[in-house]
Amino acid sequence: MKRKMKKILSGLLCVAVALMPAAKVWATDVEEEAKKAYELPVQSNEIENWPQGPAVYGQSAIVIDADTRSILYAKNMHDKHYPASITKVLTALLAAENGNLNTDRVTFSQESVNFLEPGDAYIGMRAGEEISLKDALYGVLLASANEVSYAVAETIGTKMQGNGSGYEKFVKAMNERAEELGATDSHFVNPHGLQDENHYTSAYDMALISAELFEHPEILEIMETYEHTIGPTNLVNESRTFQQRHEMMETWNSHYYEYCVGGKTGYTDEAGNTLITLADNGKMRLICVEMATRGQHIYDDTRSLLDYAFAGFSRQEAKSSILESAEEDVHATITEKGPVYVDLPVGIPQEELEFETGEENGVSMLYLTWQGQTVGKVAADVDEKAAQRAAGDGKKPGAVTSIRKILEESIWIVIGAAAVLILIAVILVFVIRRRKRSSFLRLSRRKQRRQESQRRRRMKRAARRSRRRGRKRW
Structure with missing residues (x-):
């Protein structure tokens, strides 16, 4: 009996030893x-x-x-x-x-x-x-x-x-x-x-x-x-x-x-x-x-x-002024009773929040976002016509409103810059043309003076030759 138990234990030990490398590989x-x-x-x-x-x-x-x-x-x-x-x-x-x-x-x-x-x-x-x-x-x-x-x-x-x-x-x-x-x-x-x-x-x-x-x-x-x-x-x-x-x-x-x-x-x-x-x-x-x-x-x-x-x-209750701005910006009237909460990174003021609207399970929602991330939301009635006018092309009002402002400011900047560039170009063209004209006139006068000088020298030479011939005859 003891020998049989020893054989069984030895067999189990052999199996355990054999499995150890596999277990080690699996763990690795x-x-x-x-x-x-x-x-x-x-x-x-x-x-x-x-x-x-x-x-x-x-x-x-x-x-x-x-x-x-x-x-x-x-x-x-x-x-x-x-x-x-x-x-x-x-x-x-x-x-x-x-x-x-x-x-x-x-x-x-x-x-x-x-x-x-x-x-x-x-x-x-x-x-x-x-x-x-x-x-x-x-x-x-x-x-x-x-x-x-x-x-x-x-x-x-x-x-x-x-x-x-x-x-x-x-x-x-x-x-x-x-x-x-x-x-x-x-x-x-x-x-x-x-x-x-x-x-x-x-x-x-x-x-x-x-x-x-x-x-x-x-x-x-x-x-x-x-x-x-x-x-x-x-x-x-x-x-x-x-x-x-x-x-x-x-x-x-x-x-x-x-x-x-x-x-x-x-x-x-x-x-x-x-x-x-x-x-x-x-x-x-x-x-x-x-x-x-x-x-x-x-x-x-x-x-x-x-x-x-x-x-x-930091989980905070949204300020009433923030919610009023949201309702005005995206034309959404909050329908839920009770406070609205937002989760903002510690140290970030609520004034940096932006607003968007959307829908969840057939319910219109107002989303409060920061850096494009939703940090709070609440059910709200959205004035679709006003929102569409604000958004344009079906885009989210909050995002489009800010983008539109940026685009409008950019357009005026571009127009102003273009006007300045055109004015500078006109001035440069005028100056260049004037310089070319002045240069042409100066060249023309120089040429005339040179030709007149040459003509006078020819006349003087002709007069000297004429005097020499007269002396020889006399």
């Missing part, structure tokens, strides 16, 4: 990929006078203000990536919007547990079990349980209008809701984020979706929980306990961040590490998303990005 490849991502350009750093943000190891990253939706940091924010389990943020949002967390019950179908594969995150639910929707969302957001996400989609989907199963209607609603929130780069095919080539999104889209979570305190309450227990069910007498997976929420963890109030982790081999983090320092509420990250960098990156945004920008 991961760090090399992370280094390449670190060197990718940060587009927000290319904006003139914009606060310079840190380099990060994710291929894509973004930080936005959850209230104004202003983009404070952007690195390839529209690139499409596999989201992995951060998909579950949208699943939880739809469940909260279409269900009742306290009264609705989630029942697990055979399909919701059978689709799991080895290595998938789960909490061991069985077909036929039933739990509250609130307990289910704890399982979705804290434990990242894939079978729970599937069952939530099936249950909530039955409440939705349309054709197909509850699961199919829920997935369709995921894409519709994402589009309503402003997503432009996404296509979701499941509620859990397990790998599928047709399941993708961007850091920008996930930031907009995550910002909506601040409107649902019941979801934030779940996200802020460190540990949760689902009690015995109709089929299982034992309790299930699981913990928070977002390390910035764990007070004992080295990655703990005091302003973090929620978030969601994600990982698959194809997606790499993905992370959503919600932060609130009492002055600003931020959403940070990083995607396609390799290695152990994502929490340090997130801390750097949040520190950068909190320190580099």
Whole structure:
């Protein structure tokens, strides 16, 4: 028996030794990929006078203000990536919007547990079990349980209008809701984020979706929980306990961040590490998303990005004089009640703001911009005729107004310069012609004097010859 155990241990040791070089190569490849991502350009750093943000190891990253939706940091924010389990943020949002967390019950179908594969995150639910929707969302957001996400989609989907199963209607609603929130780069095919080539999104889209979570305190309450227990069910007498997976929420963890109030982790081999983090320092509420990250960098990156945004920008209530100027310049009357906020780099006065108009989901909007970047927005009625007259050619009024002023000033400058040049040219032509004429006259007089002198000399010579002949004759 001892010999047999020794052989087994020796075999395992040999296998481990054999795998070590492969593991080392894999780790080297991961760090090399992370280094390449670190060197990718940060587009927000290319904006003139914009606060310079840190380099990060994710291929894509973004930080936005959850209230104004202003983009404070952007690195390839529209690139499409596999989201992995951060998909579950949208699943939880739809469940909260279409269900009742306290009264609705989630029942697990055979399909919701059978689709799991080895290595998938789960909490061991069985077909036929039933739990509250609130307990289910704890399982979705804290434990990242894939079978729970599937069952939530099936249950909530039955409440939705349309054709197909509850699961199919829920997935369709995921894409519709994402589009309503402003997503432009996404296509979701499941509620859990397990790998599928047709399941993708961007850091920008996930930031907009995550910002909506601040409107649902019941979801934030779940996200802020460190540990949760689902009690015995109709089929299982034992309790299930699981913990928070977002390390910035764990007070004992080295990655703990005091302003973090929620978030969601994600990982698959194809997606790499993905992370959503919600932060609130009492002055600003931020959403940070990083995607396609390799290695152990994502929490340090997130801390750097949040520190950068909190320190580099100031969230301010727009002055009434600024809003009055906006209404006058772009012919837009603000329709929203309450204060309007802007996010400006620290030290930049509101007087440098410019204004534009546009539309979101059929609603006319007034945009407050700085250096071409939207730093605040508010719903407003736009006088289209006046705006068109101000804008011309369908361009945005705020931008066109300033450009038009510049062009008008430039035209007068050009006209004045042209007039001066023409006057100088006329004077030069007159002077040159006069000089030529004077020169010609001087030449003519010189020629006449020379000819007259020559004629006199000829006459004198002729007179001398005549006198000589007269002497010889006498």
